Amino acid sequence: MNKTVLITGGSRGIGKAMVYKFAQAGYNVLLNFNKSEDISNQIARELNNVKVYGADVADRNKVINMVNYAIENFGKIDVLINNAGISSNGLLQDLPYEEWQRIMNVNLNGVFNCTQAVLPGMIERKAGKIINISSIWGMVGASNEVAYSTSKAAVIGMTKALAKEVGPSNIQVNSIAPGIIMTDMVSDYSLEEMNAITDQIPLGKIGSSDDIANLALFLASDEANYITGQVISPNGGWVI
Numbered sequence: 001m002n003k004t005v006l007i008t009g010g011s012r013g014i015g016k017a018m019v020y021k022f023a024q025a026g027y028n029v030l031l032n033f034n035k036s037e038d039i040s041n042q043i044a045r046e047l048n049n050v051k052v053y054g055a056d057v058a059d060r061n062k063v064i065n066m067v068n069y070a071i072e073n074f075g076k077i078d079v080l081i082n083n084a085g086i087s088s089n090g091l092l093q094d095l096p097y098e099e100w101q102r103i104m105n106v107n108l109n110g111v112f113n114c115t116q117a118v119l120p121g122m123i124e125r126k127a128g129k130i131i132n133i134s135s136i137w138g139m140v141g142a143s144n145e146v147a148y149s150t151s152k153a154a155v156i157g158m159t160k161a162l163a164k165e166v167g168p169s170n171i172q173v174n175s176i177a178p179g180i181i182m183t184d185m186v187s188d189y190s191l192e193e194m195n196a197i198t199d200q201i202p203l204g205k206i207g208s209s210d211d212i213a214n215l216a217l218f219l220a221s222d223e224a225n226y227i228t229g230q231v232i233s234p235n236g237g238w239v240i
């Protein structure tokens with residue numbers, strides 16, 4: 001296979017699982033990280049055809065340099081997975097404006113920055129896949145996570161609108177909206193909270209990063225060529 005995927009936030013959690021899954025499937029992978037440089041280099045040493053690039057997705061210039069680096073090293077970008085994300089808890093009435101901006105800069109503007117940087121090449125080749133990682137909270141909203149939910153709902157809106165805009169260029173744009181997945185992002189939940197959540201999930205368990213990576217690999221493949229503008233939510237039946 002001569003395909004390249006750019007995975008943002010590939011150093012930990014869901015993104016890391018995707019890096020393994022795509023590399024093992026034969027993709028060239030550009031693993032983007034923000035802070036976790038050592039972990040990222042370690043992952044690249046374990047796998048073939050993985051290069052790492054440190055860039056805050058909220059920084060437009062760094063994102064442009066990152067995309068140029070991927071093209072210089074791998075020739076083109078076939079698949080972009082906008083996975084990098086941060087969460088934030090607390091009541092909206094107490095949320096500092098700077099925190100609101102930080103969430104939007106990473107979770108929404110980061111998606112815009114990366115997408116805009118890869119699109120020209122995809123449009124020129126009339127081929128490409130963009131997979132945006134949203135959340136069930138972007139579908140149904142979460143109390144205490146209004147900023148996060150808003151950013152993830154915006155990602156769904158962007159997915160649908162962009163799918164219409166670039167469909168004629170044969171570019172598929174889809175969103176994955178995971179339920180609760182066992183990663184660092186949910187590590188501050190107590191055991192009681194996790195048990196209470198698990199009780200509400202028809203399949204009776206918390207999801208794994210591989211559950212999401214498997215779906216991303218499918219959406220990136222030719223088997224998914226007729227799927228665009230969709231929001232697919234692996235959530236164990238928690239939200240139906």
Ligand code: NAP
Nearest residue numbers: 009011012013014033034035036056057084085181183185
């Ligand atoms: P995680 O374990 O906290 O990992 C987050 C990843 O994003 C890390 O690799 C981190 O890189 C990267 N990242 C954070 N800010 C970044 C930035 N400004 N620029 C570039 N990379 C950045 O989170 P996760 O659970 O895997 O979440 C991955 C995605 O799934 C997120 O978009 C999240 O909102 C979404 N999601 C997660 C769940 C869940 O239950 N876990 C549910 C629904 C949706 P560094 O370590 O290098 O900083």
